[in-house]
Amino acid sequence: xxxxxxxxxxxxxxxxxxxxxxxxxxxxxxxxxxxxxxxxxxxxxxxxxxxxxxxxxxxxxxxxxxxxxxxxxxxxxxxxxxxxxxxxxxxxxxxxxxxxxxxxxxxxxxxxxxxxxxxxxxxxxxxxxxxxxxxxxxxxxxxxxxxxxxxxxxxxxxxxxxxxxxxxxxxxxxxxxxxxxxxxxxxxxxxxxxxxxxxxxxxxxxxxxxxxxxxxxxxxxxxxxxxxxxxxxxxxxxxxxxxxxxxxxxxxxxxxxxxxxxxxxxxxxxxxxxxxxxxxxxxxxxxxxxxxxxxxxxxxxxxxxxxxxxxx
Amino acid sequence: xxxxxxxxxxxxxxxxxxxxxxxxxxxxxxxxxxxxxxxxxxxxxxxxxxxxxxxxxxxxxxxxxxxxxxxxxxxxxxxxxxxxxxxxxxxxxxxxxxxxxxxxxxxxxxxxxxxxxxxxxxxxxxxxxxxxxxxxxxxxxxxxxxxxxxxxxxxxxxxxxxxxxxxxxxxxxxxxxxxxxxxxxxxxxxxxxxxxxxxxxxxxxxxxxxxxxxxxxxxxxxxxxxxxxxxxxxxxxxxxxxxxxxxxxxxxxxxxxxxxxxxxxxxxxxxxxxxxxxxxxxxxxxxxxxxxxxxxxxxxx
Amino acid sequence: xxxxxxxxxxxxxxxxxxxxxxxxxxxxxxxxxxxxxxxxxxxxxxxxxxxxxxxxxxxxxxxxxxxxxxxxxxxxxxxxxxxxxxxxxxxxxxxxxxxxxxxxxxxxxxxxxxxxxxxxxxxxxxxxxxxxxxxxxxxxxxxxxxxxxxxxxxxxxxxxxxxxxxxxxxxxxxxxxxxxxxxxxxxxxxxxxxxxxxxxxxxxxxxxxxxxxxxxxxxxxxxxxxxxxxxxxxxxxxxxxxxxxxxxxxxxxxxxxxxxxxxxxxxxxxxxxxxxxxxxxxxxxxxxxxxxxxxxxxxxxxxxxxxxxxxxxxxxxxxxxxxxxxxxxx
Numbered sequence: 001x002x003x004x005x006x007x008x009x010x011x012x013x014x015x016x017x018x019x020x021x022x023x024x025x026x027x028x029x030x031x032x033x034x035x036x037x038x039x040x041x042x043x044x045x046x047x048x049x050x051x052x053x054x055x056x057x058x059x060x061x062x063x064x065x066x067x068x069x070x071x072x073x074x075x076x077x078x079x080x081x082x083x084x085x086x087x088x089x090x091x092x093x094x095x096x097x098x099x100x101x102x103x104x105x106x107x108x109x110x111x112x113x114x115x116x117x118x119x120x121x122x123x124x125x126x127x128x129x130x131x132x133x134x135x136x137x138x139x140x141x142x143x144x145x146x147x148x149x150x151x152x153x154x155x156x157x158x159x160x161x162x163x164x165x166x167x168x169x170x171x172x173x174x175x176x177x178x179x180x181x182x183x184x185x186x187x188x189x190x191x192x193x194x195x196x197x198x199x200x201x202x203x204x205x206x207x208x209x210x211x212x213x214x215x216x217x218x219x220x221x222x223x224x225x226x227x228x229x230x231x232x233x234x235x236x237x238x239x240x241x242x243x244x245x246x247x248x249x250x251x252x253x254x255x256x257x258x259x260x261x262x263x264x265x266x267x268x269x270x271x272x273x274x275x276x277x278x279x280x281x282x283x284x285x286x287x288x289x290x291x292x293x294x295x296x297x298x299x300x301x302x303x304x305x306x307x308x309x310x311x312x
Numbered sequence: 313x314x315x316x317x318x319x320x321x322x323x324x325x326x327x328x329x330x331x332x333x334x335x336x337x338x339x340x341x342x343x344x345x346x347x348x349x350x351x352x353x354x355x356x357x358x359x360x361x362x363x364x365x366x367x368x369x370x371x372x373x374x375x376x377x378x379x380x381x382x383x384x385x386x387x388x389x390x391x392x393x394x395x396x397x398x399x400x401x402x403x404x405x406x407x408x409x410x411x412x413x414x415x416x417x418x419x420x421x422x423x424x425x426x427x428x429x430x431x432x433x434x435x436x437x438x439x440x441x442x443x444x445x446x447x448x449x450x451x452x453x454x455x456x457x458x459x460x461x462x463x464x465x466x467x468x469x470x471x472x473x474x475x476x477x478x479x480x481x482x483x484x485x486x487x488x489x490x491x492x493x494x495x496x497x498x499x500x501x502x503x504x505x506x507x508x509x510x511x512x513x514x515x516x517x518x519x520x521x522x523x524x525x526x527x528x529x530x531x532x533x534x535x536x537x538x539x540x541x542x543x544x545x546x547x548x549x550x551x552x553x554x555x556x557x558x559x560x561x562x563x564x565x566x567x568x569x570x571x572x573x574x575x576x577x578x579x580x581x582x583x584x585x586x587x588x589x590x591x592x593x594x595x596x597x598x599x600x601x602x603x604x605x606x607x608x609x610x611x612x613x
Numbered sequence: 614x615x616x617x618x619x620x621x622x623x624x625x626x627x628x629x630x631x632x633x634x635x636x637x638x639x640x641x642x643x644x645x646x647x648x649x650x651x652x653x654x655x656x657x658x659x660x661x662x663x664x665x666x667x668x669x670x671x672x673x674x675x676x677x678x679x680x681x682x683x684x685x686x687x688x689x690x691x692x693x694x695x696x697x698x699x700x701x702x703x704x705x706x707x708x709x710x711x712x713x714x715x716x717x718x719x720x721x722x723x724x725x726x727x728x729x730x731x732x733x734x735x736x737x738x739x740x741x742x743x744x745x746x747x748x749x750x751x752x753x754x755x756x757x758x759x760x761x762x763x764x765x766x767x768x769x770x771x772x773x774x775x776x777x778x779x780x781x782x783x784x785x786x787x788x789x790x791x792x793x794x795x796x797x798x799x800x801x802x803x804x805x806x807x808x809x810x811x812x813x814x815x816x817x818x819x820x821x822x823x824x825x826x827x828x829x830x831x832x833x834x835x836x837x838x839x840x841x842x843x844x845x846x847x848x849x850x851x852x853x854x855x856x857x858x859x860x861x862x863x864x865x866x867x868x869x870x871x872x873x874x875x876x877x878x879x880x881x882x883x884x885x886x887x888x889x890x891x892x893x894x895x896x897x898x899x900x901x902x903x904x905x906x907x908x909x910x911x912x913x914x915x916x917x918x919x920x921x922x923x924x925x926x927x928x929x930x931x932x933x934x935x936x937x938x939x940x941x942x943x
Contacts, residue, residue: 015454023463026470136598142546144553144566145587148573156577210713216670217708218701218728218779221694232718251461255550259573269462270554273469281466288459296457308763309717 005301012293019289020070020282024063027278066282075283079276086283089268096172097264100180101253104187105245112192113238116199120234121226123204131196138193143186143252147259150182170261183260187252191245198241203234236307243299247292340531343607350603353596360593364412373403375410376561387581396581398571404585407563412589414564415545418479422544425483427537430490435529437491438498449495452488460485464547468556478558482547490536497532501525531608538601542594549590565590615682616786616819617644617667622679622689624659624666624843632892636662638843640679641918646786649813649820651834651851653827653866657888659843660823664789668704669696683787702732705780705818709792711772715764721748721775722760728783747778751808770801774808781812788812789821794829806832827870831855836926839863842889842899845918849927857942859921859935861904864942898932906937 057065069076075086119131141149155168168179206212207230215229250266257266265284272280304310344350368375378401379393387396387404395404437448467481501507502525515523545565551557552566553573565586572583624637637659644650652660666677667688681688684703688696700706708714716724725744729735735743741760748756751774764772773793780788790809794802810833813820824830830837831851838848839862847860858864865884886903889895898904901911910932921927921935929935 011450012457015457018454019458023466026466136595141587141591142549142594144550144573145569145583145591148569148576148583149587151573152576152580152583156580210708210710211716213670214706214708214714214776214779215716215727216700217668217706219697219699219731220701220727221697229716229719233716247456247459250459251550254461254465255553258554269465270556273465273556276469281462285459285462285466288462289457292457292459307718309765 004304005297008297008300012290012297015293016286016289020067020286021063023282023285024066027276027281028059028062070286075286076279078280079278081277086279089280090265090283090287093263093265093268096262097253097257097266100183100256100262100264101187101249103180104184104191105242105249107184108188108191108195108245109238109242111188112195113199113235115192115196116238117203117226117231117234119196119200120203120207121222128200131200135193135196135200138189138191143190143255144259146189147182147186147256150186151259154182170259172261172263179260179262183256183262186256186259187249190252191249194245195238195241199234199238202237203230206230206234209233232306236303239299239302239306243296246295246299250288250292340604340607344603347603347606349599353599353603357593357596357600360412360589360596361416364409364416367409368406371403371406373406375402375407375563378402384579386579387585395585396579398579398582399575404568404582407568408565408586408589411563411565411568411586412593414475414558414562415548415566415590416593418475418482418548418558418564419541419545421479422483422486422548423537423540425479426486426540426544427490427533429483430487431494431529431533433487434491434494434496435498438495439502439525441499441502445495445499449492452491455485455488458485461550464551465554465556468551473557473559475558475562478548478551482544482551486540486544486547490533490540493532493536494529497529498525501528535601535604535608538597538604541597545590545594615643616646616684617821618680618682619643619663619667620680620682622663622666622681623677624662624671625676625678626672627674627676628892632894634891635843636675636891637666640840640843640845642838642845642848644787644819644821646819647813647817648836649822649834651830651837652821652823652840653825653830653837654840655825655888657891658840660825660840661791662843663840664706664791664821664823668700668706668789669693698732701728701780701785702783703785703787705783705785705788707773707776707780707788707790707793710796711769711776712796714776715772717764720761720763721767724764725760725775725779725782728779732783744778744782747782748775750781750812751775751778753778770797770804773797773801773805777805777808777812781816781818784816785818787819787821789823791823792825793822794824794826802829809833827855827866839866842895844899845928845930846900847927847929847931848918849921849929853927857939859927859929859938860931861906861933861938861941862900864938865903867942898930905941906933908932 066076073087075090078084078086078089081089115131115135119128122128138146151170155170168182170179172179203226207225212225212229215225220229253264254266254269256262257264258270261267265287268280269284271277272284379397380401382393382397383401384399385393385397387394393403393405395408397403398407433448433452437445464481464485468478471477507525510519548557548564549566549569552564553570555570557566558564568586569583569590572579572581572586575582620641622637622640623635626634626636628634640659640663642650652663654660662671662675665671666675667681667683669688669691671677677689679689683699686695688699691699715721722741722744725747726737726740729740729743730737733740745756745760748760753759753771753774759767764775767775773796777790777793793809794805797805806829809820809822812818813833820833822830822833834851836849837851837854839846839854839860841862847854847858847863849859854863855867858867862884865882868882869884871881884903889899895915897913898907898911898916901907904911914932916930916932918928918930921929923935931938
């Protein structure tokens, strides 16, 4: 088990390194630097900027300097927000993304599993069709459609006296819970459909397996079969799915935060791209890649722990 | 009275009455044809496709043309603007149809590129097996870990937003699933008994690939291609929504949706129109994909 | 009173775009307490479907008719709840494939203890003790230590023993074993057959044993029922059946068995042709097309299961006289 984990971690390093290098080269080799749009800079100001960001040094040197700082956990200064370092910016935005994204995943998981199990047990019945229809909703209405729809319904159409919508249309509101309801709901709905569908298919397959037939022949009642015999094996594909969901949450976060104007990591990404904030973009790419690799590793480990047949 | 024919002869006669079975491809076709949802979706898609290309010409309006007599009109059946206009008087229906061309083209082109790359990559990995396969799949695993949306955003800002670049960027990460699936299928086909049997009676490797492996790949490739299309259309829409997709004067459903999302309070139809179009299209492709998957699935016999 | 009495059991599967399949066609038999019945036939003859219908484990599209009276109650009319109280309790079942019939995610202990905790009021400790006892009864070595292992840590033969222990731990009155030896090595097969015989003798458990292996049936069963295309063709005591089979199909099966003492150098005798396809309409006797003695009534009228003229306890469904078939026995 330990050897397996170590091997996976070791494989992660070249992946991250490759990603960093590719992005770094992309950013620095394309025409147009970050400060070209700043007009009327005095020579002295220019010189200061050059010194601070090492812009006049050869590229390979800048690259190595960057890597060295990275090892210390220092993502460097932001190119755009001159007084801030990337670490500062990320520290400010991370809690926002976590409180929205982080909350949505357990909710989506719990609901998805529940719906999937119900649909599988009552296969081809009314409950099954309803669940699958709901499931398809999250699949077919993309987040950038569903999000504005939510806003339209809950913040514009439905009003509580006066001119206020039921829920705010956007913004962070300093963390007030009302501002988090719609974004979390959006993320839950998006992931719910996939989780429910996979859970349903997996549960149907497990329920038709031989060992379930044996359990039935032992006189085990249905609820016990589902909970004690079928749930664990059926959950395995869903666990694998979590890895994929983790990676797609990044996209989802970008869109959600754009729709609801949340000052999270997603917003940072878009702004960083538009402003050509190299260090910020690089920092975010590194962070997300590391997070993705780490999460995938966790998922594989969870899989191995749950399934007694797997022993590394 | 004794029967004069031998048991084996009687059996052969019996066999003559046995039901004739169709080839797998013909079976799949007839199963698909029986799936009403899939057929209806196909029809709807064809209608949408035709509308996007032909209708603007028939309606005779330019998407950029401003009708100053009808600014910010909600949808009206009578009079010219069926789906309403925006704050510049531009007819929404025409914009949606013209934008549809871009969305559909990107979807199809992107799927084609990603599909070809994926199938080739996967088939090579599966066919050669061994170390080649291991290395190729490692690369795929690494690419899976990369947050492609970030890279896509990066590439759009760096290289500009020209149409073919958008297609390339999106395809660059969409081929991974297809490659994995094709590789898995090729691997399992390669080691199946009928391949061994063919080899044992002296069939050449090329013939094996052509007559045994490729026909079995067709099913799964077709199904997966239909699964890829919505993903690619969506990716383009997301990029457009973030303001990083195709550039003016080109428009796509994603652009229109973003526009509509910003003007939600005053002109909700600007969001609903293109959103509905996008969702209907995606829904239809999903149904067709489901229909194809059921049609090719041998387990349901 | 008979422990189990089955009358006119039929199982039909409706199919879309295809004629319905009569998997089990008018089967009747009875079983006394402590006796063993073997059901013999080729794959697809309906043997498994017969017993699955008895304990209510059919597929959703199955239409079951007839009567199956167990300890006086008709199994086919019981609710799922009532069936659950009988299954694993008064009726135990052992399935064919030990590799996939045990839950890989639960320990052997958990799976063995479950029927006890469900159907008897025992404490956890008591249940564990009984489970270990059951494992020892099926001669599983080192039972007390290995009971907390997972199924994948056991070999196929041992897993089958676990399955048998699991079926017997509640001391059922009837044990149904569906091809319990088919998936196992020949040497292990013999051990399992011995085990079942021993359990039948010591515990007095009635058994229904399904097999396509005549040798296994001969070694274990008091009575044997031969099925073909969902119908009973012959039913007699084991001694009688193996000494003097009276149905052409049974004779064909016996002749097809390769024998070590056959020094004639003849090619192996197979029954020409193949069984009817599922859903194929059958007129007359199902075996007629393959029968070397088939006459006119065989092709048009379905033979009824009748007591044999010579013996009280033998039944056959054939238009021909018994002597015609016996003569072919090699």
